[in-house]
Amino acid sequence: xxxxxxxxxxxxxxxxxxxxxxxxxxxxxxxxxxxxxxxxxxxxxxxxxxxxxxxxxxxxxxxxxxxxxxxxxxxxxxxxxxxxxxxxxxxxxxxxxxxxxxxxxxxxxxxxxxxxxxxxxxxxxxxxxxxxxxxxxxxxxxxxxxxxxxxxxxxxxxxxxxxxxxxxxxxxxxxxxxxxxxxxxxxxxxxxxxxxxxxxxxxxxxxxxxxxxxxxxxxxxxxxxxxxxxxxxxxxxxxxxxxxxxxxxxxxxxxxxxxxxxxxxxxxxxxxxxxxxxxxxxxxxxxxxxxxxxxxxxxxxxxxxxxxxxxxxxxxxxxxxxxxxxxxxxxxxxxxxxxxxxxxxxxxxxxxxxxxxxxxxxxxxxxxxxxxxxxxxxxxxxxxxxxxxxxxxx
Amino acid sequence: xxxxxxxxxxxxxxxxxxxxxxxxxxxxxxxxxxxxxxxxxxxxxxxxxxxxxxxxxxxxxxxxxxxxxxxxxxxxxxxxxxxxxxxxxxxxxxxxxxxxxxxxxxxxxxxxxxxxxxxxxxxxxxxxxxxxxxxxxxxxxxxxxxxxxxxxxxxxxxxxxxxxxxxxxxxxxxxxxxxxxxxxxxxxxxxxxxxxxxxxxxxxxxxxxxxxxxxxxxxxxxxxxxxxxxxxxxxxxxxxxxxxxxxxxxxxxxxxxxxxxxxxxxxxxxxxxxxxxxxxxxxxxxxxxxxxxxxxxxxxxxxxxxxxxxxxxxxxxxxxxxxxxxxxxxxxxxxxxxxxxxxxxxxxxxxxxxxxxxxxxxxxxxxxxxxxxxxxxxxxxxxxxxxxxxxxxxxxxxxxxxxxxxxxxxxxxxxxxxxxxxxxxxxxxxxxxxxxxxxxxxxxxxxxxxxxxxxxxxxxxxxxxxxxxxxxxxxxxxxxxxxxxxxxxxxxxxxxxxxxxxxxxx
Numbered sequence: 074x075x076x077x078x079x080x081x082x083x084x085x086x087x088x089x090x091x092x093x094x095x096x097x098x099x100x101x102x103x104x105x106x107x108x109x110x111x112x113x114x115x116x117x118x119x120x121x122x123x124x125x126x127x128x129x130x131x132x133x134x135x136x137x138x139x140x141x142x143x144x145x146x147x148x149x150x151x152x153x154x155x156x157x158x159x160x161x162x163x164x165x166x167x168x169x170x171x172x173x174x175x176x177x178x179x180x181x182x183x184x185x186x187x188x189x190x191x192x193x194x195x196x197x198x199x200x201x202x203x204x205x206x207x208x209x210x211x212x213x214x215x216x217x218x219x220x221x222x223x224x225x226x227x228x229x230x231x232x233x234x235x236x237x238x239x240x241x242x243x244x245x246x247x248x249x250x251x252x253x254x255x256x257x258x259x260x261x262x263x264x265x266x267x268x269x270x271x272x273x274x275x276x277x278x279x280x281x282x283x284x285x286x287x288x289x290x291x292x293x294x295x296x297x298x299x300x301x302x303x304x305x306x307x308x309x310x311x312x313x314x315x316x317x318x319x320x321x322x323x324x325x326x327x328x329x330x331x332x333x334x335x336x337x338x339x340x341x342x343x344x345x346x347x348x349x350x351x352x353x354x355x356x357x358x359x360x361x362x363x364x365x366x367x368x369x370x371x372x373x374x375x376x377x378x379x380x381x382x383x384x385x386x387x388x389x390x391x392x393x394x395x396x397x398x399x400x401x402x403x404x405x406x407x408x409x410x411x412x413x414x415x416x417x418x419x420x421x422x423x424x425x426x427x428x429x430x431x432x433x434x435x436x437x438x439x440x441x442x443x444x445x446x447x448x449x450x451x452x453x454x455x456x457x458x459x460x461x462x463x464x465x466x467x
Numbered sequence: 468x469x470x471x472x473x474x475x476x477x478x479x480x481x482x483x484x485x486x487x488x489x490x491x492x493x494x495x496x497x498x499x500x501x502x503x504x505x506x507x508x509x510x511x512x513x514x515x516x517x518x519x520x521x522x523x524x525x526x527x528x529x530x531x532x533x534x535x536x537x538x539x540x541x542x543x544x545x546x547x548x549x550x551x552x553x554x555x556x557x558x559x560x561x562x563x564x565x566x567x568x569x570x571x572x573x574x575x576x577x578x579x580x581x582x583x584x585x586x587x588x589x590x591x592x593x594x595x596x597x598x599x600x601x602x603x604x605x606x607x608x609x610x611x612x613x614x615x616x617x618x619x620x621x622x623x624x625x626x627x628x629x630x631x632x633x634x635x636x637x638x639x640x641x642x643x644x645x646x647x648x649x650x651x652x653x654x655x656x657x658x659x660x661x662x663x664x665x666x667x668x669x670x671x672x673x674x675x676x677x678x679x680x681x682x683x684x685x686x687x688x689x690x691x692x693x694x695x696x697x698x699x700x701x702x703x704x705x706x707x708x709x710x711x712x713x714x715x716x717x718x719x720x721x722x723x724x725x726x727x728x729x730x731x732x733x734x735x736x737x738x739x740x741x742x743x744x745x746x747x748x749x750x751x752x753x754x755x756x757x758x759x760x761x762x763x764x765x766x767x768x769x770x771x772x773x774x775x776x777x778x779x780x781x782x783x784x785x786x787x788x789x790x791x792x793x794x795x796x797x798x799x800x801x802x803x804x805x806x807x808x809x810x811x812x813x814x815x816x817x818x819x820x821x822x823x824x825x826x827x828x829x830x831x832x833x834x835x836x837x838x839x840x841x842x843x844x845x846x847x848x849x850x851x852x853x854x855x856x857x858x859x860x861x862x863x864x865x866x867x868x869x870x871x872x873x874x875x876x877x878x879x880x881x882x883x884x885x886x887x888x889x890x891x892x893x894x895x896x897x898x899x900x901x902x903x904x905x906x907x908x909x910x911x912x913x914x915x916x917x918x919x920x921x922x923x924x925x926x927x928x929x930x931x932x933x934x935x936x937x938x939x940x941x942x943x944x945x946x947x948x949x950x951x952x953x954x955x956x957x958x959x960x961x962x963x964x965x966x967x968x969x970x971x972x973x
Contacts, residue, residue, distance in 0.1 A: 199485045264786065280849050288930050336844045342826070343834055349820030352781050354835040354888070355803035 078379020079286045089462045093406055093422045096455065100426060104433030112433050115311035123235065124307075125428040126317035127152070127379040130398035132406070132420040133328050134372035137365045137402055139310060140345040143192060143199035144413035145366070146205025146396050148373040151184055154210045156377030157217050160224040160387035163231065170230045177374045186363060187371020193362040207396070214389060224387040235383030238312040239319065252313030257324045259305025270294060310345075317379055321421070324372070328417045346413035401448070403428055405455040409463075426451065471532075471855030472497040472662050473518075473631060475642045478529035480513055480522060487513040488527070489686045493632070494681075496626070500653060500663045502673045505683035506708055506907035507877035511666050514683070515633055518544040519553045534630065549631035554620045556639055556905070562609035567591035569608050570623045593623040598652055612767065614645030621652065625661075632656065633664040638672060639905045642766040642933055643968065650676050668907055670704050671936075682707040710908045716718045716912050717940035718919045727756040728791075729927050730777070730810070730896045735788035737951075746772050746784065747951045752898060754927045759918065762931040764971045769951040771815060774898045778812040779805040793895065806835060811894035813885050815901040817878075821885045824874040828866055829855035831884050832875050836892045858887035863913060879910025886917065897921065898929045903937060915941060935964045947971050 084091065104112040111117060133147055138145045155177050162173035184206075191202040216226060226232060241254050248256075269343075277284050285293065308314055332338040343351040344361045352358050376395065381387045406423030408415030427448060434444045473495040480488040488510045495501045505511050517527050520540030531538045533549055543553075560569050563700040567588050576587045591604045600618045608616060617637055624632055634653070638646040650672055653663050667673050673680060680699050682689040689707045692698035705716075730753065737747035746769050754760050764770050776784055779802035790797050792808045798803045802812070806874045814821040822831050832855045833840055840850040855869035862883045866876055873884055882902065889897060899918070903911045918941065923929055932938050938945055945962045947955040955970035 186948060254720050276849055280853060282849065282852060286518050302513055339830070339834070339837055339846060343823055343830075346823035346825050347820065350814075351834075353778075353814060353820055355779075355801070355806040355892075356834075357801055357803060413823070422670055 076286075076288055079289055080292075083285065083289055089407060090416075090419075092131055092458055092462065093419055093455070094428065096405075096451075096458075097422055097429065098415065099305040100429050100433070100451075104429065104436065108433065108436045111436055113307070113372050115307050115309075117436070118304075118307050118430065119311045119315060121425070121428055121432050122321070123317045123383065124432065125316050125424050126235075126321050127376040127383070128377065128395060128402060128428065129321050129400045129421050129424040130324050130372045131376045131395055132402035132424045133324055133417050134369035135396075135399045135403045136370050136406070136408050136415050136417055137332070137341060138199075139408045139410065140341060140412060140415045141361060141365050142348070143362070143366075144347055144400070145188065145199065145203045147188065147203040147204075147210055148376070148399065149185075149395035149397070150207055150210035150214060150392040151181070151370065152373040152377035152380065152395055153388075153390075154213045154217070154377070155181055155184075155374040156381035156391050157214055157224065157387035159231075159378055160226050160381055163226060163228050166225055166464050170228050173231070174378060177378055178371050181370040181372070181374025181377075182206045182367050183370065184373070185366040188370070189366035192248060192366065193359040210392070214392065218387065222389070225302075226381060226385050226387065232382050232385045234316050234336070235381075236322065236385070237316050239314045239316065241313060250310075252309040252311075255305060255309040255313035258314065259301055259309070262305075263301050266297065266301070267294055277319075298384040309452065317383070317419060320375070320379065322373070325417060325421055332417055337364070342413055399424070399429060401452050404459075405452060407459055409459075423455075426455075471495060472534060474532040475514070475518065475528075476530045476532070478514065478517055478527055478531075480517055480527040487686050489587055491683065491686065491688050492860070493681055493688065494691070495662060495664060497659055498657060498662055498678050499678040500657055500665060502665045502667060502677040502680045503683065504667065504670075504673060504704060504708060505689075506678060507879045509683040509708075509907075510686040511683055512635070515553060515635065515664075515666070518546065519543055519551060529546075540878075542695060547627060550628065551633065552624035552627060552629040552631070553633040554617075554624060554635065554637060556636045557614075558616050558620055560608045560619060560623075561618055563607065564612075565605050565607055566595070566602060566619055567604040569619060570604075570626055571679060572623070576626055590626065591622075594626050595619075597625055599648070599655075601770040612645070613640045614642070616647060616649065616923050617641065617645070618652065625656075627716045629661060631662045631664065631790050631859055633666070635666045636668065636905060637665070638667065640766070643935075644765070644972075646672065668905065668909070669934075670701055673704065674699055674701060680704065684708060684710060708907065716908070716915065717837060717937075718912075718916050720814050720919050720923065721759075723943055725756045725758075728753045729756050729793055730754045730929075731791045732777060733789045733791075735742055735776070735786070735790070737772065737784040738785050739772075739782070739784050741782075745951065747749075750788070750953050752953060754929055756895075756927055756944045757922050757925050759922055759928045759930055759937040759941055761945040762929055763933075763935065763938045763945055763967050764950060764954075766933060766946035768948045768971065770948050771900055772951075773904055773948065774812055774900055774929070774931060777805070778802055778810055778898065806892050806894075809893075809895035810898070811835075811889040811896070813889050813900060813902060814903060817885050822873050822881060825872065827870050827872050828859070828864065828876075828884055829869040832858055832887045832891055839891070840852075854891065855887075858891065862887050862890075862917060863923075879906040879913075882906055882910065882914065886914070886920070890921075894926065896927045896929065898931070900931045901933065902930060903934070935967055938967065939963075939964065 098140035101113065131152065137143065158180060159173050159177040162176055163170060164167045187284055188206060189200055191197045192199045221379050239254060243253050274284050274290065332341065340361055342357045343356055344358050403415065403420045405426050406419030408420060430448050430451060431444060434447060471494050475491065475493040478488050478491045483868050491510065491514060503511050516522050518531065520542050523541035524539035525788060533551065538549060561572065570591045571587050571774055575582045575592060577583060588604050595602065595604060596616045598621050600615060602611060602615060608619065637649055641649065653665065653676060657663060659735060665676065677699055678694050680692040681836055692703065732750055732752050735747060735750040739746045750773060762770050775782055776786060777790055779799040780786060781802055792810060818824060833851050837846060840847050840854060852869060858864065859866065859869055864883045864887065865880050876884065902914055918928055930941060939962055942959055944952050944959060945957045945967065947967055949971050957966065
């Protein structure tokens with residue numbers, strides 16, 4: 074009985090945090106049933122990850138922008154535009170692929186810095202400043218693709234980012250047809266996670282802080298390990314970890330670390346929670362604004378690269394509505410429109426929720442019109458859930 | 468005693484885990500000024516929320532009799548209809564609207580289904596006369612001072628034919644002159660048959676205006692005192708509110724500071740480009756090690772602006788003059804520089820720009836000095852909890868854990884969190900801007916005790932305060948600010964309330 078009670082308590086205290094994981098799980102289960110298992114097939118999951126990649130990285134940047142009480146509408150077309158620049162850099166300027174990528178990322182940071190200048194220095198509301206950017210980058214895509222139309226990218230390395238998979242270790246006879254390096258990475262991730270959780274618990278106990286009851290702790294570890302394990306197994310069953318997944322994972326880990334563990338992260342949340350108090354606490358609010366918009370610009374560039382690479386070309390329509398998908402993903406992931414609250418991991422889950430809906434409904438053969446409505450309903454439901462649980466927490 | 472206009476009988480209100488009100492009875496007689504006092508968290512606000520219908524009938528136990536009838540309010544509009552109006556500390560006026568629009572907001576004077584603006588202005592002018600306020604009804608509310616805004620709120624209440632007016636800490640943000648005006652108005656209203664309930668922490672004004680005082684403590688009615696019988700005295704109030712006697716609210720100090728100057732400004736002037744005028748003129752000022760310097764003056768005289776101008780100038784004034792901290796000439800470009808140099812500023816507006824309300828106690832305490840608990844920019848969260856717990860114990864912050872959100876704490880405890888945050892930066896000079904505004908006697912005493920301990924350990928304190936007894940009780944030396952200038956400097960032995968007021972209104 075005590076076990077059930079403590080489980081209930083843990084769930085109740087963390088319902089907001091677990092809410093979107095549960096939502097994603099429910100959505101995936103429903104689609105698995107309605108598509109008779111096609112949805113959860115290795116191939117579809119790998120595709121889903123690859124389709125979500127460019128929105129997921131945008132959502133990560135958008136999380137921080139919304140946390141500091143701003144918004145960025147320009148990132149969709151900025152991403153599209155920079156994807157085109159990457160293509161042009163390789164095709165017309167004949168730059169080596171890595172240089173082209175670096176140049177694109179740098180231009181992204183520059184674009185973000187310009188937005189930050191308008192917002193922080195000129196005090197223009199972010200909505201207006203980035204709406205201007207939205208128009209400008211929309212025009213910019215047309216300008217650079219005007220003469221050629223769609224630019225085909227022939228570079229194999231570049232195209233691998235959106236379509237390729239990590240190489241496997243040579244076949245040693247066991248587990249044929251399974252991507253073994255992916256499995257090994259999954260196992261390493263689980264082991265590292267368990268070690269760090271146990272260390273954290275030990276440290277907390279040495280300070281006499283409250284920790285989860287032992288059995289809940291074990292269950293949590295088993296649950297997370299099973300999740301990672303299952304996911305890895307699914308990926309390994311097809312072609313393994315895609316490069317897009319690697320990129321998203323790296324971005325997620327870096328941003329998760331920055332937001333939860335570092336002084337910079339704490340300063341960002343402080344600025345979002347109360348900019349005046351943050352300023353008086355010695356935090357340079359302008360500097361934080363530059364950093365957050367700069368990172369947003371860089372992630373927009375990355376998003377454009379992922380998309381261009383996936384299509385193996387730069388198109389005139391790239392970037393359309395990405396920003397709204399990213400904003401929706403962030404809100405589904407629990408970011409508060411009032412600022413100061415929101416997690417990177419949540420936004421990535423939010424992006425997966427959005428793309429799962431699209432993918433699942435596509436598999437079911439539901440028309441695009443109903444897809445939009447369903448996605449709108451899920452967005453509304455997610456925010457209602459968030460507000461309701463927040464009020465109860467008070 | 469006259470017939471009661473309001474009787475609240477055996478009110479009990481529970482929140483999950485806490486009994487905010489426990490069998491409280493509260494009776495207000497027709498036509499009296501009734502003061503409701505008690506420490507923060509005693510249940511005053513909850514009681515008023517029950518009365519005004521914020522907590523609707525059924526969410527609490529007990530009965531409300533108003534005007535001879537049992538009332539079952541289920542919202543503020545119900546209680547307003549019955550003739551009860553509450554004016555909160557946080558004013559509910561819309562700054563961009565005019566005075567007359569605000570007075571009749573939600574209660575528009577109609578002509579058919581259009582607003583009759585001429586009639587509105589006429590009526591608004593009458594209402595302004597009733598509250599003795601001489602402003603243009605077409606002025607925008609944002610251009611008026613706090614004192615005038617307070618009066619407009621009252622005019623708004625009066626326009627709804629209020630029978631019972633409840634004022635929640637109306638003078639907390641007012642200077643002496645405005646406070647006196649407001650209290651006179653309440654007396655006037657009483658003579659015109661409006662019953663007033665006044666919630667206040669300022670015992671002097673309670674003693675001044677109250678006919679009857681009800682004291683709440685820990686969600687219970689402790690006693691009801693009658694002024695005519697001479698029961699309303701300072702000592703009695705403090706004793707009943709705190710539950711013990713405090714002989715001297717200002718603790719005794721052994722040392723009286725040294726001669727070593729730790730912070731000094733010379734010929735200090737500031738120009739505020741956003742309003743286009745000089746807000747500080749030719750200020751010469753110093754603080755010595757281990758000294759408490761009082762900075763008195765009316766609200767708006769430039770006290771806070773002065774503090775901010777030496778604390779890294781966050782409002783971007785154009786500064787002239789010299790600033791020395793620890794003997795070194797300094798030019799702070801950001802509060803960050805000031806903090807580095809050992810200066811800390813505890814704001815007068817703890818909710819507005821002191822605390823991050825959506826974050827918890829520990830995150831607020833460590834905010835200004837995160838690098839102290841970080842290795843290579845990575846925050847050590849265990850060390851953070853430890854630090855926060857130390858301040859929780861040392862400053863006696865009443866919170867179940869340091870993971871509690873500060874929005875859930877009472878005013879006094881929020882102030883202690885603010886103080887903790889700034890003590891954690893380990894400053895040499897601590898600027899306290901209205902350190903005890905809106906907090907109860909018990910918490911005030913604790914804050915004075917902490918201040919005393921700090922200066923005895925060698926810290927220097929600049930205390931900005933509108934409460935003259937506090938200035939006189941705590942300071943070693945007093946500067947008086949008037950219209951952006953230092954209009955006088957008095958050693959504490961020579962200072963008196965009259966002298967300070969004289970210089971402040973100079």
